[in-house]
Amino acid sequence: MKIALVTGAGRGVGREIARQLADLGMAVFAGVRDEGHAPEGTTPLLLDVTDGAAVANAAKTVDAAHGRLDVLVNNAAICGDHGVSPADVTADHMRATYEVGVFGLVAVTHAMIPLLRASDDARVVNLTTRLGSVALTSARDGINADWRMLAYNSAKSAVNALTVLYANELREAGIVVNAVDPGHCATDMTGHTGDRSAAEGAAVAVRMATAQAGGPTGTFTCEDGPLPW
Numbered sequence: 521m522k523i524a525l526v527t528g529a530g531r532g533v534g535r536e537i538a539r540q541l542a543d544l545g546m547a548v549f550a551g552v553r554d555e556g557h558a559p560e561g562t563t564p565l566l567l568d569v570t571d572g573a574a575v576a577n578a579a580k581t582v583d584a585a586h587g588r589l590d591v592l593v594n595n596a597a598i599c600g601d602h603g604v605s606p607a608d609v610t611a612d613h614m615r616a617t618y619e620v621g622v623f624g625l626v627a628v629t630h631a632m633i634p635l636l637r638a639s640d641d642a643r644v645v646n647l648t649t650r651l652g653s654v655a656l657t658s659a660r661d662g663i664n665a666d667w668r669m670l671a672y673n674s675a676k677s678a679v680n681a682l683t684v685l686y687a688n689e690l691r692e693a694g695i696v697v698n699a700v701d702p703g704h705c706a707t708d709m710t711g712h713t714g715d716r717s718a719a720e721g722a723a724v725a726v727r728m729a730t731a732q733a734g735g736p737t738g739t740f741t742c743e744d745g746p747l748p749w
């Protein structure tokens with residue numbers, strides 16, 4: 521049985537990812553900040569990704585239960601600057617966003633790498649967005665033109681870079697690391713404005729989390745295929 525951990529699994533896309541992985545027969549740790557929010561069929565794991573002690577404890581718990589981790593889904597993130605002009609975003613604002621989506625992702629990944637190395641077919645899936653694509657953002661009239669979140673978008677650009685760096689580092693250990701964009705989903709983050717359901721968004725991540733052994737690594741994809749970095 522595959523062992524999986526999903527961060528931010530108490531609501532939105534992360535909750536659906538945890539549920540779908542459990543439905544596929546995986547033993548899923550649902551990283552949550554409120555145990556009552558873990559989806560049925562998963563094991564709640566208290567995990568605030570900004571809390572070093574909680575991250576260390578999560579690794580200890582997974583280690584004690586299984587001695588390895590096959591699937592890590594880094595999903596937890598916040599977006600606090602929707603509708604805020606880039607000129608009005610402060611460094612504190614940036615820190616808050618990066619604390620969860622970037623430093624939290626590194627804290628969790630760093631803590632789980634020994635457990636991923638203990639798997640014979642490990643995958644890491646990082647939730648990101650096309651808004652983090654520097655290539656798309658640099659096209660002046662492109663699809664990112666009206667989405668100018670300085671903190672959120674650049675945090676996801678960092679996630680994209682981290683994906684490639686981890687993929688390159690962990691390739692030889694047989695650990696694949698990929699970034700996925702779930703599309704514009706109707707969740708709390710988007711004020712439920714997205715045109716896709718959380719379940720549809722989750723399916724993109726689940727596909728990557730269950731790709732054939734020896735599958736691609738260091739990629740950035742959405743439902744429709746590859747996205748430019």
Ligand SMILES: NC(=O)c1ccc[n+]([C@@H]2O[C@H](COP(=O)([O-])OP(=O)(O)OC[C@H]3O[C@@H](n4cnc5c(N)ncnc54)[C@H](OP(=O)(O)O)[C@@H]3O)[C@@H](O)[C@H]2O)c1
Pocket residue numbers: 527528529530531532533534552553554567568569570594595596597598620624647648649650701702703704705706707708709710714
């Ligand atoms: N929705 C979209 O259209 C969309 C598009 C592209 C990419 N994404 C990405 O997909 C992922 C999921 O987004 P979503 O729409 O499902 O967001 P969401 O509904 O706002 O849910 C965010 C999740 O992150 C968790 N979280 C926040 N701070 C945390 C912390 N310090 N430690 C641990 N967990 C924390 C939340 O947990 P609590 O319940 O405890 O607050 C919640 O489970 C994110 O990485 C997002 O950037 C979303």
